[in-house]
Amino acid sequence: xxxxxxxxxxxxxxxxxxxxxxxxxxxxxxxxxxxxxxxxxxxxxxxxxxxxxxxxxxxxxxxxxxxxxxxxxxxxxxxxxxxxxxxxxxxxxxxxxxxxxxxxxxxxxxxxxxxxxxxxxxxxxxxxxxxxxxxxxxxxxxxxxxxxxxxxxxxxxxxxxxxxxxxxxxxxxxxxxxxxxxxxxxxxxxxxxxxxxxxxxxxxxxxxxxxxxxxxxxxxxxxxxxxxxxxxxxxxxxxxxxxxxxxxxxxxxxxxxxxxxxxxxxxxxxxxxxxxxxxxxxxxxxxxxxxxxxxxxxxxxxxxxxxxxxxxxxxxxxxxxxxxxxxxxxxxxxxxxxxx
Amino acid sequence: xxxxxxxxxxxxxxxxxxxxxxxxxxxxxxxxxxxxxxxxxxxxxxxxxxxxxxxxxxxxxxxxxxxxxxxxxxxxxxxxxxxxxxxxxxxxxxxxxxxxxxxxxxxxxxxxxxxxxxxxxxxxxxxxxxxxxxxxxxxxxxxxxxxxxxxxxxxxxxxxxxxxxxxxxxxxxxxxxxxxxxxxxxxxxxxxxxxxxxxxxxxxxxxxxxxxxxxxxxxxxxxxxxxxxxxxxxxxxxxxxxxxxxxxxxxxxxxx
Ligand SMILES: Nc1ncnc2c1ncn2[C@@H]1O[C@H](COP(=O)(O)OP(=O)(O)OP(=O)(O)O)[C@@H](O)[C@H]1O
Ligand SMILES: [Mg+2]
Numbered sequence: 001x002x003x004x005x006x007x008x009x010x011x012x013x014x015x016x017x018x019x020x021x022x023x024x025x026x027x028x029x030x031x032x033x034x035x036x037x038x039x040x041x042x043x044x045x046x047x048x049x050x051x052x053x054x055x056x057x058x059x060x061x062x063x064x065x066x067x068x069x070x071x072x073x074x075x076x077x078x079x080x081x082x083x084x085x086x087x088x089x090x091x092x093x094x095x096x097x098x099x100x101x102x103x104x105x106x107x108x109x110x111x112x113x114x115x116x117x118x119x120x121x122x123x124x125x126x127x128x129x130x131x132x133x134x135x136x137x138x139x140x141x142x143x144x145x146x147x148x149x150x151x152x153x154x155x156x157x158x159x160x161x162x163x164x165x166x167x168x169x170x171x172x173x174x175x176x177x178x179x180x181x182x183x184x185x186x187x188x189x190x191x192x193x194x195x196x197x198x199x200x201x202x203x204x205x206x207x208x209x210x211x212x213x214x215x216x217x218x219x220x221x222x223x224x225x226x227x228x229x230x231x232x233x234x235x236x237x238x239x240x241x242x243x244x245x246x247x248x249x250x251x252x253x254x255x256x257x258x259x260x261x262x263x264x265x266x267x268x269x270x271x272x273x274x275x276x277x278x279x280x281x282x283x284x285x286x287x288x289x290x291x292x293x294x295x296x297x298x299x300x301x302x303x304x305x306x307x308x309x310x311x312x313x314x315x316x317x318x319x320x321x322x323x324x325x326x327x328x329x330x331x332x333x334x335x336x337x338x339x340x
Numbered sequence: 341x342x343x344x345x346x347x348x349x350x351x352x353x354x355x356x357x358x359x360x361x362x363x364x365x366x367x368x369x370x371x372x373x374x375x376x377x378x379x380x381x382x383x384x385x386x387x388x389x390x391x392x393x394x395x396x397x398x399x400x401x402x403x404x405x406x407x408x409x410x411x412x413x414x415x416x417x418x419x420x421x422x423x424x425x426x427x428x429x430x431x432x433x434x435x436x437x438x439x440x441x442x443x444x445x446x447x448x449x450x451x452x453x454x455x456x457x458x459x460x461x462x463x464x465x466x467x468x469x470x471x472x473x474x475x476x477x478x479x480x481x482x483x484x485x486x487x488x489x490x491x492x493x494x495x496x497x498x499x500x501x502x503x504x505x506x507x508x509x510x511x512x513x514x515x516x517x518x519x520x521x522x523x524x525x526x527x528x529x530x531x532x533x534x535x536x537x538x539x540x541x542x543x544x545x546x547x548x549x550x551x552x553x554x555x556x557x558x559x560x561x562x563x564x565x566x567x568x569x570x571x572x573x574x575x576x577x578x579x580x581x582x583x584x585x586x587x588x589x590x591x592x593x594x595x596x
Contacts, residue, residue: 004469004473179459182459183459186455187448187472188458190441190448193441194442197433197436200396202445203416203420205425205445205508206421209417309436
């Protein structure tokens with residue numbers, strides 16, 4: 001249901017809302033309501049949102065199970081970190097965020113290149129080859145990182161400038177979410193979901209399945225790389241072990257829980273599954289248990305995930321409220337003005 | 341009829357699965373604007389012919405000519421670009437997409453805006469999306485389905501799903517349309533409506549149509565020429581009236 005006229009009202013509304021969110025958040029930081037610790041949680045939430053929405057493109061919208069998202073994240077993380085280290089960026093460098101953006105773009109591109117390398121052979125075939133190949137990729141990349149010298153090997157890559165501060169992380173996350181929303185609502189996104197629905201029918205209406213499947217997977221890998229770049233510059237130290245199979249599964253759980261094919265769901269689930277374990281910090285070792293139980297409950301009561309394929313729309317929600325309000329005041333039942 | 345140009349022609353086309361000769365020595369020639377019926381009993385190889393003509397299967401023998409040019413080992417999406425569109429015997433829609441998006445997805449080949457233009461919502465995105473929206477609704481209106489545009493395809497009644505599949509095939513702007521038992525499972529009224537719609541689109545788009553139908557009486561009415569196959573081989577070709585009298589055809593249908 002793409003709108004074919006520019007929905008100006010909805011654009012303004014969403015922009016205002018995001019600006020408000022940012023203003024409140026920064027006021028909280030200035031007023032010390034949001035502590036350093038809380039800022040860290042928000043940054044982690046943001047990184048997890050990027051990881052989840054990007055994986056959702058491959059797994060939810062294209063419908064291919066991918067088990068190596070942490071692998072693409074690590075490629076992006078190391079690439080971005082090596083770049084800023086090479087440029088000798090520090091937290092004191094003026095406009096360090098500009099270098100960070102360049103680093104993120106590089107991290108995304110290298111991750112995307114790996115995505116293409118993995119995706120082309122796997123996605124040409126029918127069946128769940130991608131699951132197997134991405135699983136292998138995730139493990140191989142981890143071993144490779146420990147093996148090659150320039151990644152710091154098993155000791156890890158240290159003293160990465162911690163330049164991923166809250167504002168830049170926030171805006172990058174917003175940008176990624178907006179980009180992926182517009183992506184899935186363009187002709188490319190439509191074709192990708194059509195392939196998921198029926199890959200024989202999609203070929204039969206002239207869609208080059210392999211091309212669009214690889215496109216979806218590469219987009220997915222690119223943003224996993226971006227998330228990795230942010231992560232590297234937030235924690236300041238990288239070890240290959242961080243990006244193991246469990247990490248890939250954690251991201252997959254967020255996507256499945258939120259709803260495969262719903263970006264809104266991924267965002268909500270990413271927030272929930274990041275904040276909840278923090279709130280229950282005393283039970284850190286039960287994290288996997290909480291994940292499993294949450295997943296089982298959702299699968300029992302709502303197998304399509306919390307949001308299914310539903311997307312939240314602010315302008316739609318408001319116009320619904322608006323209409324209801326009006327209907328109450330309009331005994332004659334004339335048509336209420338409907339907002340876009 | 342014989343002066344009309346050939347659109348799709350086969351020469352000794354055949355395919356074997358293991359030892360089974362599903363189709364052999366098939367010679368058919370569909371002309372511009374022609375409505376040809378392909379009939380035959382269960383398992384005769386009709387759907388297999390479609391799969392050969394649309395690149396789903398690669399023939400083990402023989403040749404296919406499109407507009408008198410031989411084509412080699414094309415993938416299904418290439419065949420669509422060349423103007424060969426089809427529907428499926430067991431309906432294949434994009435089930436969870438809306439009726440409108442089902443048709444729009446098929447217009448993808450005629451859209452040009454790049455991923456970047458789409459993501460950044462540049463002018464070409466708005467222009468092409470508006471155009472495809474209009475065209476898709478027009479196509480739906482042709483089948484009396486404009487009011488269903490926002491429904492999920494899977495929720496449509498059976499007869500409407502069949503029509504949607506045809507509308508979607510038309511969105512690829514074909515020269516020839518292959519319909520695999522489009523009336524299967526429809527009641528007589530729905531069938532009559534469908535046949536009317538098929539006649540209409542054929543005139544409007546100057547299409548050639550190859551129609552598979554199980555029910556001989558049904559195709560007799562609308563097809564100009566019939567090809568009858570049994571056990572993968574053509575057993576008769578000709579005008580409906582001739583076919584109705586043909587002893588081999590009657591035999592095949594009575595199961596001799
Ligand atoms: N991919 C395949 N592998 C093996 N055998 C096949 C394959 N496709 C079709 N066949 C066989 O080829 C023969 C012809 O099948 P086809 O589906 O073309 O018949 P049909 O004329 O369309 O029948 P129906 O009227 O039942 O739709 C059948 O015996 C079928 O089992
Ligand atoms: Mg058949």
